[in-house]
Amino acid sequence: MTKFCGNCGEANVDDAQYCANCGELLTVA
Numbered sequence: 001m002t003k004f005c006g007n008c009g010e011a012n013v014d015d016a017q018y019c020a021n022c023g024e025l026l027t028v029a
Contacts, residue, residue: 002011003026010021018025 001014003014003016004011005019005022005024005026007024008019008022010019012020012026016026
């Protein structure tokens with residue numbers, strides 16, 4: 001599964017904590 005950043009919409013890897021694009025903390029919806 002992929003985590004999508006709520007801030008910029010970037011798709012990130014499953015185990016990512018922070019968005020690779022904007023650095024926003026990723027939360028699981």
